[in-house]
Amino acid sequence: MGSAAGPLGVFVGLATLDVAQYVPHPPGPDEKVTAQASVLSAGGPATNAAVTYRALGGNARLVTALARDGAGDLVRADLRRGGVALVEVANTRTTPVSAITVATVAGTRSVVGSDARGEDVPPPDSAWITRVLDGAAVLLLDGHHRATAVAFARRAWEMGIPVVVDVGRWKPVFAELAPLATHLVCSAGARVPGTQDQAFGADATARELLTGGARSVSMTAGAGNVRLWLAEDMPDAAAHLISVPPVEAVDTLGAGDAFHGAFAHAIARGQSARGAIEEGIRVAGIRVATRGPRAWLGDLSL
Secondary structure (H helix, E strand, C coil): CCCCCCCEEEEECCCEEEEEEEECCCCCCCCCCCCCEEEEEEECHHHHHHHHHHHCCCEEEEEEEECCCHHHHHHHHHHHHHCCEEEEEEECCCCCEEEEEEECCCCEEEEEECCCCCCCCCCCCHHHHHHHHCCEEEEEECCCCHHHHHHHHHHHHHHCCCEEEEECCCCCHHHHHHHHCCEEEECCCCCCCCCCCCCCHHHHHHHHHHCCCCCEEEEEECCEEEEEEEHHHCCCCCCEEECCCCCCCCCCCCHHHHHHHHHHHHHHCCCCHHHHHHHHHHHHHHHHCCCCCCHHHHHCCC
16 A cells, blocks of 8 residues: 555545445345355445545545444444544444445446435534645545535635545535536436436536536546546537446446545646546556455555
8 A cells, every 4th residue: 555645635425334245146035145255344435535545645534424333433443444544523323334235247236325314414613624624635525414515615615625526426415516626526327407308418417517617527437438528618518538448347346436536636646637537447447357345455556
């Protein structure tokens, strides 16, 4: 694992305990399947991105909320092993747990989990946020813990820190975060409300997000090409296509989060949005080619 002397990245969002079971095929109704392997690890979009960022040599700081329970203790221990500095903004009632089944033959996964919904975490004061962000080269947000995410995004924007927003499925908080974002990294199905039914919904979503002030909007599609829209191409921004080399996938769990962590690390080192996407593609390719939520980190060439 690389040195923590690299650029500081602050990650704000969800932390869960992931319980991953690796099986030849997903069990059917009333079927029992013996797992080939079982792994406990810290999970969640911002958390996995922070772990990736740290493995690439960055100094990763995760801001999240956990409970004082057994699941939370396991999350804390895994983050310590991974070299991620944990900043707990609050204590929740319970730590979210995700049950994950990975089909080893196809490399696909299914997830049943809880998230931060129902946990009303008040935002910390601005002075505290400033101390956490002091020296940061990038801030990444996954939209969980809404009030805290918005407060961090606003302060980072004021401090001139690049803000990367991981837009999975669209949530109302993204309407608040988008105007404060430097780069928005979206999943293929993410759509701003009002653009879902348009023939060119992805383009409409990207242009809508760019009007808020972001420099770039990118959209991943698993093994498909990544689309990139740039503010400099407005008002008629067309997508630039960035190819994804074929990879034999054995485990896609957390691949998107690995992409986001690598993207953030590249931005922290001053790379362009295109360069950050290319680095995200490289790292995500390593992730899916190796089984297990942490084993692949040793394969990163720093």
